Amino acid sequence: MDCLFCAIAAGDIPSRQVYADDAAIAFLDINPFKRGHTLVIPRRHVDDLLAPDEALTEIAPAVSATARLLTERLGADGVNLLVNSGSVAGQEVFHLHVHVVPRYTDDPGLRALTDRTPGIDLDEVAAALTE
Template identity: 45%
Template structure:
């Protein structure tokens, strides 16, 4: 079943049909480097639980290919299947992103990640796996319910291409210590 819709100049993406059918919150679509991005107004980012597509998946209102479920966590295949077995792992408690997630919810979520990752490894024998979590639109978060992508890796050209630009030469050892100190001073115990 083809879940994508042709938006002409927009990249074809599996979530576009959900957007078109108003199953997702209102978004403005635009492209950069042939990738679909979502530009959200500040108000639209304050998605309520009842409007959340992932909460609707948990509640069974929207079908999913469930990989794992217990009383705290739900995991299902990402409809984009960037690589075979690409899985999303989400807390059942609605929380927008890592910044707003209570530590106990994070503990429950992240304790399931190795179990699910090992199941993906055993089922498909990938060469490796990427864990990815996007927070806020600038980091390409498009669904405002905390989720972790488990993206199995099968080698070059498998569909996923992380793009890192190193800035090693931009920081001295003293600069790194200053950055670390500024972060450490903000940790609340």
């Protein structure tokens, strides 16, 4: 199986990892919507949210911890969670992943969620989250 996120979870492909536990890892999205946009994935391969097991339940603690990390370290005022299941929903990597997108007072609302913030320095964000 050639799964990009399985390779990231195994450490075969580098990522800007910001959180990890036994069930999941979280790393910065390489094409972020907002500063700190992070993906949380299960360590084991699960195609999507509609898979017959309860993978979302397994990674829920990592999603919560990541959301707290983003708000505390980056000064976010809130977060959006997004899961795409299936190609018709916009899923591009077929390994379950939860987008944790920090939101800031100066850019509020659901309509602004996917308006990408230009000029995000991923190395700077990673340093802020892992120091």
